[in-house]
Amino acid sequence: MEAKHEFTDQLPPEEKQYSYLNLGPTHPATHGIFQNVLKMDGEIIVEAEPTIGYIHRAFEKLAERRPFYQITPLTDRMNYCSSPINNMGWHMTVEKLLNIELPKRVQYIRIVIMELSRIADHIICNTIIGQDTGATTGFLYLFQMRERIYEIFEEICGARLTTNIGRIGGMERNIPKRAWEKIDAFMVDFPPALQEFTNLLERNRIFMDRTINCGSISAERALAYSFSGPNLRAAGVDYDVRVMTPYSSYEEFDFIIPVGTNGDTYDRFMVRQSEMWESMKIIRQALEKIKKEPAHIYKADVPEFVLPPKEEVYNNMEALIYQFKIVMGETDVPKGEVYHCVEGGNGELGFYLISDGGRTPFRLHFRRPCFIYYQAYPEMIKGSMLSDAILTMSSMNVIAGELDA
Amino acid sequence: MEGTDQEKIISALKEKFEGEILHAEMLYDFLTITLKKDQIISIIRHLYDHPDTQFQYLTTLCGIHYPDVNQIAVMYQLHSLQKNYRIRLKIYLPVESPVTPTLTTIFPAANWLERETFDFFGVIFEGHPNLKRILNVEDMIIFPLRKEYPLEDQTREDKNDTMFGR
Amino acid sequence: MTTSTGSITSNVTIGEKPDGYEGAGFFATSLDKVVGMARANSIWPLPFATSCCGIEFMATMGSHYDLGRFGSERLSFSPRQADLLMVMGTIAKKMGPILRQVYEQMAEPRWVISVGACACSGGIFDTYSVLQGIDRIIPVDVYVPGCPPRPEQILDGILKIQHLVETESRRRRESPEYKAMLNTYGIE
Numbered sequence: 001m002e003a004k005h006e007f008t009d010q011l012p013p014e015e016k017q018y019s020y021l022n023l024g025p026t027h028p029a030t031h032g033i034f035q036n037v038l039k040m041d042g043e044i045i046v047e048a049e050p051t052i053g054y055i056h057r058a059f060e061k062l063a064e065r066r067p068f069y070q071i072t073p074l075t076d077r078m079n080y081c082s083s084p085i086n087n088m089g090w091h092m093t094v095e096k097l098l099n100i101e102l103p104k105r106v107q108y109i110r111i112v113i114m115e116l117s118r119i120a121d122h123i124i125c126n127t128i129i130g131q132d133t134g135a136t137t138g139f140l141y142l143f144q145m146r147e148r149i150y151e152i153f154e155e156i157c158g159a160r161l162t163t164n165i166g167r168i169g170g171m172e173r174n175i176p177k178r179a180w181e182k183i184d185a186f187m188v189d190f191p192p193a194l195q196e197f198t199n200l201l202e203r204n205r206i207f208m209d210r211t212i213n214c215g216s217i218s219a220e221r222a223l224a225y226s227f228s229g230p231n232l233r234a235a236g237v238d239y240d241v242r243v244m245t246p247y248s249s250y251e252e253f254d255f256i257i258p259v260g261t262n263g264d265t266y267d268r269f270m271v272r273q274s275e276m277w278e279s280m281k282i283i284r285q286a287l288e289k290i291k292k293e294p295a296h297i298y299k300a301d302v303p304e305f306v307l308p309p310k311e312e313v314y315n316n317m318e319a320l321i322y323q324f325k326i327v328m329g330e331t332d333v334p335k336g337e338v339y340h341c342v343e344g345g346n347g348e349l350g351f352y353l354i355s356d357g358g359r360t361p362f363r364l365h366f367r368r369p370c371f372i373y374y375q376a377y378p379e380m381i382k383g384s385m386l387s388d389a390i391l392t393m394s395s396m397n398v399i400a401g402e403l404d405a
Numbered sequence: 406m407e408g409t410d411q412e413k414i415i416s417a418l419k420e421k422f423e424g425e426i427l428h429a430e431m432l433y434d435f436l437t438i439t440l441k442k443d444q445i446i447s448i449i450r451h452l453y454d455h456p457d458t459q460f461q462y463l464t465t466l467c468g469i470h471y472p473d474v475n476q477i478a479v480m481y482q483l484h485s486l487q488k489n490y491r492i493r494l495k496i497y498l499p500v501e502s503p504v505t506p507t508l509t510t511i512f513p514a515a516n517w518l519e520r521e522t523f524d525f526f527g528v529i530f531e532g533h534p535n536l537k538r539i540l541n542v543e544d545m546i547i548f549p550l551r552k553e554y555p556l557e558d559q560t561r562e563d564k565n566d567t568m569f570g571r
Numbered sequence: 572m573t574t575s576t577g578s579i580t581s582n583v584t585i586g587e588k589p590d591g592y593e594g595a596g597f598f599a600t601s602l603d604k605v606v607g608m609a610r611a612n613s614i615w616p617l618p619f620a621t622s623c624c625g626i627e628f629m630a631t632m633g634s635h636y637d638l639g640r641f642g643s644e645r646l647s648f649s650p651r652q653a654d655l656l657m658v659m660g661t662i663a664k665k666m667g668p669i670l671r672q673v674y675e676q677m678a679e680p681r682w683v684i685s686v687g688a689c690a691c692s693g694g695i696f697d698t699y700s701v702l703q704g705i706d707r708i709i710p711v712d713v714y715v716p717g718c719p720p721r722p723e724q725i726l727d728g729i730l731k732i733q734h735l736v737e738t739e740s741r742r743r744r745e746s747p748e749y750k751a752m753l754n755t756y757g758i759e
Contacts, residue, residue, distance in 0.1 A: 053540040053663070055622055055666065058696070061550050080622065162719060175451075226462060244489055337432050339482065350530075371517060405540075457700075542665050551698060556699065561703055
């Protein structure tokens with residue numbers, strides 16, 4: 001009788017053979033183009049090496065060539081899921097440099113627009129988390145709501161996605177009546193739709209089993225990696241730029257900061273869900289406050305930096321001179337360095353602007369939250385399986401445009 | 406940031422590094438300190454640990470090229486979440502040999518930020534675990550964000566320079 | 572083939588019938604037309620979505636604008652099984668070789684639609700790191716301008732692709748002109 005072979009898959013470390021899997025730049029599951037070469041021991045990931053830069057468009061160099069009002073379309077295309085937040089952040093940076101103080105109504109309008117785009121960004125992220133776990137229905141249902149937000153943006157500025165909304169010193173025109181009606185209709189129709197999506201996934205056994213303890217990170221490591229936004233709040237740290245350094249009258253609004261405990265995928269999903277409900281609270285309060293302000297104000301009264309209306313340009317000599325000076329860049333821009341940050345869909349989106357008094361910036365640096373927290377990805381997926389790695393990546397809401405700039 | 410907070414931070418810094426401060430000012434309500442380049446890492450470590458300042462969050466770091474004085478500046482921006490202070494530290498490096506120690510020993514977040522600064526300006530960070538290009542193609546030889554290099558693709562033949570004013 | 576019963580369906584055109592000779596239980600036409608009709612109404616796209624135009628593509632795939640009703644319900648992420656390469660978004664020079672590899676892996680007949688200003692010509696990014704138009708490395712059939720194009724524009728581009736697919740001759744892909752055109756791109 002021959003001896004029984006003892007088969008074991010626990011080889012000593014020196015004899016272990018690893019396989020390398022290229023989760024390449026084009027992949028259906030990576031929402032955006034970045035590459036990860038995974039060193040795998042069977043199904044478990046041992047190490048990951050990310051490569052980015054596949055959509056590097058040289059924003060920072062491009063910004064040195066354009067006057068301030070032409071940089072807004074560039075900022076659109078960084079986090080293109082929530083373009084208005086980027087635009088408003090840039091406008092606030094330049095207004096800080098030029099010492100322009102905005103009237104309250106304009107600030108409240110900006111808050112409404114920013115919170116709507118935050119809802120739009122979180123819709124994409126959460127429905128894609130649902131889709132990656134196999135629940136495609138949520139994506140198809142909630143995208144209809146995103147179409148409604150697109151329609152609102154279209155009424156205000158003409159574009160759906162890359163909005164170039166607002167101007168330095170206010171808005172380009174007063175918000176039309178149809179836009180207010182659409183916002184009111186949205187505020188009525190969105191809560192039931194969001195509740196429907198919530199009922200599909202929030203207490204769903206399969207979803208919870210799939211996402212709890214998947215890609216978790218502790219609060220200390222998250223702070224060491226300079227996380228911000230929903231990813232940091234899911235780890236337990238309540239850092240929100242809107243509360244810590246309020247801008248655009250956020251200090252007058254009453255909202256809570258939802259915070260998670262484990263920093264895993266389920267917490268990130270839930271933080272974004274709660275943030276959508278909080279954004280709706282903020283929009284309701286802002287709509288109330290806007291009704292109390294005089295209805296004709298839509299920009300600051302700073303003729304040197306804000307373009308006059310076209311009718312005045314054709315009839316009025318002063319308006320013509322201001323228009324010429326602003327467009328040709330003959331206005332007196334002060335020299336200086338300014339940093340302003342806003343709470344973007346992914347975290348602290350900062351703009352560091354150095355102006356040398358000329359028409360174009362001397363240096364413009366974007367503090368992009370995705371770029372900074374994506375560094376922690378190899379650490380977050382070490383020891384987990386391949387499908388968990390995909391889910392972690394989609395729950396971190398990595399947007400390729402913001403990663404590479 | 407109020408005057409007293411600013412005083413506290415500068416006095417915390419002056420406890421050990423009085424000689425390193427070249428210039429401190431408030432630019433648009435933001436404390437900006439220009440320092441000598443030699444002991445920047447020890448200074449940041451001191452600000453990290455000091456109980457009055459506790460700058461334990463790295464907001465960003467970037468490079469700036471000043472062609473008229475032939476220097477490349479590295480700007481570090483730190484944030485203290487406990488006390489809500491923000492501070493900007495700038496060091497100036499000569500453009501012929503922009504070398505400075507790495508910040509990854511204190512903040513792991515500085516890893517890719519330093520790679521980006523190396524990619525754009527050529528600043529060498531000594532001690533960095535993986536200093537190679539991150540956003541541009543690997544075999545690029547120039548450092549594109551320096552002011553002497555052009556923005557556009559030089560092999561483009563279908564744009565007429567006289568009409569587009571370059 | 573139009574249905575004429577009922578008020579809701581009386582204006583619905585399912586598809587145009589090609590010219591042919593019809594009789595009881597048979598329909599005679601040329602093979603080209605039948606194959607063209609079948610191919611045009613069942614294109615499997617490969618969405619090569621890189622940036623903002625990819626989000627507009629997601630909106631086109633959604634239920635409001637619905638790409639699925641044109642036959643493109645099943646997206647193929649593997650180039651081997653795809654008919655139409657939809658390049659949506661900016662292609663940087665780092666991404667160029669990868670786009671080329673994906674195109675070369677596709678089996679004939681294959682079509683390419685370039686969606687968005689960045690894919691057509693570099694768009695607003697006239698910089699050192701952006702490829703100024705994907706037609707520098709692969710041949711393109713239809714260009715859809717816009718930044719980003721509205722979903723209706725993308726659908727218009729897909730309809731033009733459908734027209735090209737329907738009217739293409741069966742022998743085009745083996746013809747010497749086609750091979751010469753591929754040679755100008757360096758593709759064998």
